[in-house]
Amino acid sequence: MASYQKYTTKQGQLWLFKMDTGIDATTGKRQTTTRRGFKTKKEAQAVATKLKQELESGMLINNNNLTFEEVFKQWFTNHCQTIKPSTKKALQSKFKKHILPRFGKLKIKEITNLYCQKMINEIAQQIKSVNDIKIQANQVFKYALKMELITKNPLAYVSIPRSAKEMLSDDNEDTARTYWRKDEIKQFLKICKLELLLRDYALFHLLIYTGARKGELLALTWNDIDFKNATIRFSKTLTHIDGNFITQTSKTKVSKRLISIDDKSLTLLKKLRTSQLETILATKCAFDDNNMVFTRDDGTPMRLAYPNEKLDILIKKYTLHRITIHGLRHTHASLLFEAGAGIKEVQERLGHSDIQMTMNIYTHVTDTVKEQTAEKFQRYIEL
Structure with missing residues (x-):
């Protein structure tokens, strides 16, 4: 049986009911439940009746001692x-x-x-x-x-x-910088060209030139690249679960995007495709031709940690400013702003679902952009 009671709150008078819910299996004692906040006694009675039915049918278990x-x-x-x-x-x-x-x-x-x-x-x-x-x-x-x-x-x-x-105030804010400036990017790409295989050089080049997520690049197939129209379509991402590589749909709806690519990137991709086809012909059955752009030597998908490891090695060897693989995506956005791209353009190119994400990068944009902003104001006001 349920008992009903009226009580007073700042919002006025409300109703509550108390009901015996049976024996607690852990303690062996009887227990009750109290439900509050009903505008009328009738509302309280309706909920109490439903609760009683659920208890009697076994639909509702005693949840008082759940961890x-x-x-x-x-x-x-x-x-x-x-x-x-x-x-x-x-x-x-x-x-x-x-x-x-x-x-x-x-x-x-x-x-x-x-x-x-x-x-x-x-x-x-x-x-x-x-x-x-x-x-x-x-x-x-x-x-x-x-x-x-x-x-x-x-x-x-x-x-x-x-x-x-x-x-604490940090006089050297540069230590917390999560992206590279233009001169640092140029230096890094020169190092990549000298130190790395064509595949790895192309991977870092595209991370910088497209702003794509690591998983998006590693999931690319050659069908995603349109050499004629100079575009790349990002629609999936590579992940590793229970020892298996799987491709799944992009993070959000807007992550599925078609972006333009420059001539230098296209040339590099053509070289990579030619090299890959030559490997397939030379190894025949030893190469797992899954049509993926970036693969290991046997054609299987690359480990997700591989780009991180390579980047870390190069940063240590050449004493570069420390950033992460995701920092290359931040770098791409920052340099786009520096080149004069608008916030909406950057949002669409990076596949940000929320423009606030793009704005957060914009607020941390490079010193060069800040200097350009001041120069623009000066030119305008002096006309």
Whole structure:
């Protein structure tokens, strides 16, 4: 049986009901549930009747003692149906490494704001991407809230701590720069031409000249390149899951894009294709001809970590300013702005779904662009 009660809030009078939900299998004690926020007694009675039916039919199990890990498994089972295999793999890794060891065995209804803040502070001391960890853990708490397993989200008001480095003034901001300037790019490409195989030189050249994501380039097939119209179509990305290489659709709808390429890039791609065909003829059955642009010596897809490793080796050997493979994409965008391209053009070329992503790069654009902006203003005002 349910009992009903009227109570007063700032918004006026509302109704609640309390109901016996049976024996807790863990403690052996009887327990009750309370549901609040109904405008009328009739609304409360309707929900109470439905809850009673679910309890009697066995549709509703006692969730009072569910751990965070048990709720995570419920949420993840549903969430996996909406994401790509590569995203699923990344999520599993984040939960296994950072979230479940700290929250997994705790009853989700007993996790407090204070504990969440303590754990976020701890994670922040270990990794830079602590905000992403918070976002993922928060999805589980939101799911628990939606399923009425908890009455409030203990992670909702947790703040991300700033590192001491972030709060100190850095006189040498160049050390934090995530892209290369034009002279650095020229130097790097000269090094690549001298040091690397044609395939690797072409890979780094295209990373710089197209601004493509690493996975997009490694998934390219020769059918994606139109030599006549000088274009490349990006519509998929390469990923590695459970020991197998798979290609999956692009990150977002706008990631599928057709971009123009310059004559130098086209010439380089023609040389690479000729070299690859010669290898196929020479090795015959030993080469796995899957029509991919960038492959290993036997024709199989390249490892996703390979470009990162090569870049790291060259940076160390020639004492270059340290950036990542993704930094080459940032470099392409920065140099496009420097060359006079508009924000919309850069957004479409890079396949950004949100123009704010492009704007974030624009706000960190090179000093050359800032100087050009000042010169433009001077020329205009002096006319």
